[in-house]
Amino acid sequence: MVILVKTKVLSVGIGQQAESLKDLPIRLLNMSNGSEAINVFRREQIDSVVTHWHLSDMPDGEFIRKLKGVYPDMPTIALVEAGNIQQEIDARSLGVAAVIPEDSDGNYLRRVVSMVLGLQTVGQIDRVYAIDDSLRETGVKI
Secondary structure, X not given: OOOOOOOEEEEEOOHHHHHHHOOOOOEEEEEXXXXXXXXXXXXXXXXXXXXXXXXXXXXXXXXXXXXXXXXXXXXXXXXXXXXXXXXXXXXXXXXXXXXXXXXXXXXXXXXXXXXXXXXXXXXHOOOOOOEOOHHHHOOOXX
C-alpha cells in the first residue's frame, strides 16, 4: 500500500512525546513554544495541532485560545497536567478534539492522534475516553 503524506501536524511544547508520532503517515513539525508555532502558521498550511496546555511563553492555554479564535474547526489535541481536571475542562470548553494527560505513554498519544485524524478505525483503539463525542455526530470518520 502506498500512503501519500499530505496531513501536516504541528506539535507544540510536547517535547520527547513527539517522537511517538514519527511513524504516523503525517508530516510532523515540532516547535517548543507558542511564538514559534504562530510563525509556522504564517508560512505553512497546518491541518492539525497537538499542543501542551501550558507553554513557557503562553501559559494557561493561551496558545489554544488564540488558535481556536482563528481556526475554530482545526482538530486540536491538548496535553494537560495529569489529574488536573480544571485544565481538561478548560481545554474541552475551547473545542479541542481530545484531551490527553501529559503522563500518557507514546502509544496512547499515537492512537489518539491517529483517531482524530482518521488514520485508523475506532475498533483498533482500546481506550477512547479522550475523544470528543461531537466528532461522531458530525459524520467525521474516526
